Amino acid sequence: MNVxxxxxxxxxxxxxxxxxxxxxxxxxxxALRASLARLxxxxxxxxxxxxxxxxxxxxxxAHQLVEFxxxxxxxxxxxxxxxPIYLRIADPE
Numbered sequence: 001m002n003v004x005x006x007x008x009x010x011x012x013x014x015x016x017x018x019x020x021x022x023x024x025x026x027x028x029x030x031a032l033r034a035s036l037a038r039l040x041x042x043x044x045x046x047x048x049x050x051x052x053x054x055x056x057x058x059x060x061x062a063h064q065l066v067e068f069x070x071x072x073x074x075x076x077x078x079x080x081x082x083x084p085i086y087l088r089i090a091d092p093e
Contacts, residue, residue: 003062008090013039013075015083021090025062028087029053036075036085045076049085065089 009028012019017035022028036049051057052073064071070088077083 003058005062005065009065010086010088010090012086013083014086016075019086025058025065029055029058029061032085032087039075040077041075049073049075061087 003025005025008021008023009025010019010021011017011028011032013032013035016039020028020031022031032053033050036046036053041049053061061071065087070086072087073085075083075085
């Protein structure tokens with residue numbers, strides 16, 4: 001993946017991780033994938049999220065961040081535990 005953005009990206013899995021900011025999209029995606037890998041997701045959910053946030057999806061994610069400012073998904077742990085996943089343009093400090 002060689003997608004550079006002119007802004008930092010914030011990543012969070014609500015209720016699981018605190019928001020963290022990265023200067024490179026690739027670092028943000030690596031951190032997100034590492035966090036998702038530690039969750040007790042069922043096989044279908046893990047495969048879906050791996051595809052959604054995989055290296056091959058970096059260009060699509062970059063486009064969505066530029067156009068809409070955010071990418072959102074939900075990680076389901078069990079039947080009743082939903083955790084929103086956010087990638088968004090980080091607020092300037």
